[in-house]
Amino acid sequence: MSDQDLKKTPLFDAHVAAGARMVPFAGYSMPVQYKDGVLKEHLWTREHAGLFDVSHMGQARIRGENPAKAFEKVVSADYQGLKPGKQRYGVLLNARGGIVDDLMTARPDEDGLFVVVNGACKDNDYAIIARELAGEATVTRLEDRALLALQGPEAAAVLAAHIPEAAQMVFMDAKALIAFGVDAIISRSGYTGEDGYEISVPADAAERVWNTLLADERVKPIGLGARDSLRLEAGLPLYGHDLDETVSPIEAGLNFAVGKSRREAGDYLGATRIAKELAGELSRVRVNLKVLEGAPAREGAEIADEAGAVIGKITSGGFAPSLGYPIAIGFAPPAYAAIGTKLKVIVRGKAAAAEVVASPFVPNRYVRKL
Amino acid sequence: MRFTKDHEWVVVQGDVATVGITAYAAEQLGDVVFVEVPEAGKTVKQGDGLAVVESVKAASDVYAPVSGEVIEGNAELSDAPETVNALPESGGWFAKIKLANPAEVDALMDRDAYEAFLATL
DSSP states (O other): OOGGGOBOOTTHHHHHHTTOEEEEETTEEEEEEOTTOHHHHHHHHHHSEEEEEOTTSEEEEEEESSHHHHHTTTBOSOOTTOOTTBEEEEEEEOTTSOEEEEEEEEOSSSSSEEEEEOGGGHHHHHHHHHHHTTTTEEEEEOTTEEEEEEESTTHHHHHHTTOGGGGGOOTTBEEEEEETTEEEEEESOOSSSSSEEEEEEEGGGHHHHHHHHHTSTTEEEOOHHHHHHHHHHTTOOOBTTTBOTTOOTTTTTOGGGSOHHHHHHOOSTTHHHHHHHHTTOOSOEEEEEEEOSSSOOOTTOEEEOTTSOEEEEEEEEEEETTTTEEEEEEEEOGGGOSTTOEEEEEETTEEEEEEEEOSOSSOOOOOOOO | OEEOTTSEEEEEETTEEEEEEOHHHHHHHOSEEEEEOOOTTOEEOTTSEEEEEEESSOEEEEEOSSOEEEEEEOTHHHHOTTHHHHSTTTTTOOEEEEESOTHHHHTSBOHHHHHHHHHTO
16 A cells, blocks of 8 residues: 555644654554654653544444344444443454454443444454344444544543543443533543543544643653553553454453353354353463563564473564563463463574563553542 | 665774664664674674664664674663664664675765765655
């Protein structure tokens, strides 16, 4: 894809004006970093508040007589049990129980379900949802909306100055309301492990909202580079890297994405495999690794046992700015997944010591109650 | 100081070339978090992989701008990789190479030519 074919978010001009380095991502020209660079942007978000443009992600409504029931045909989460004003993580599955995408689904109002999917997956997701739900529910893309994420320990105080109701929300609450003078949908959630919000606003209001939030000295713009290192430290898998159409939610350690009622009913695509895996038939599982020496182990690096036999592969990894050492997510047989297991990672032909550690790498700071 | 199109620099003293990456390259890489420098005794040909430099974002190869035998890698970079960003064209050097073919240096770009090259990027 040439640069001319790349789509722009409503904030493209604001990024360029702020000195962002723009890169192709999910078919869009997106800011990978601003002038401060990935390291400083990462640490700023952990200490203050970072503002992210995630408008490349897909926003859609699922509408119908019983949209939650219809949607449950293709996703494993319990959406009929999702209460108004709440949001829940789920995975879109194929017939083999592999993950087609991971997504957030909310009931911010009475207008069906509000869904946010990965930018690189959205066309495929919508086609699957439209096909599988045909006759019961429709999927409507909200192409005219932007999505901003405000993340970090000072995010709540910053947003409360503009949206007092935001302070009354807890982690995974989602609400449709009038904010910044427009119809907004906000959820108290994100992809950094920090407290924070995702804010959906009409595209033509995006730049004004962006600049309004940036006018607060606690807020800096943060690029996709730091978004990736923040989510890695938070132990959050990234679709297309840690998750793909061969990986099941159970292998990926996302058991919570398969609702209890759904496990019993087994009424969704891929349910046969999921049931077997929940019963213990697993050949690989996600492991979180701390690399104890040498270079960062990145996607594609092999994982070996202490004797040097290859047992798995790294699916994402890098230097963890908040920890000061390299960390990685990968997959290995369950026998090697216990916390404390000593392993090796092979980087450029050299074996380096690594150890299985708990997830998240950096404790999350979600506000679960007020 | 002489330069390559891969953004390495070379300074020659006697028959020894000190090699690093340019300020432009360091800026493009962003925050350097890990550097793997060659050990003394390693023989490289011009264009071979000489070192690896890793930023938060990615790993990048540093190529040997000249042929010869490595007589020293900059050991300080393992403890202080950020020196590559702070002092790319001095303290952030990667290796010293005993030149096998001094004529290779003459064929590299001088600063004016390198800056003209950067302007085309």
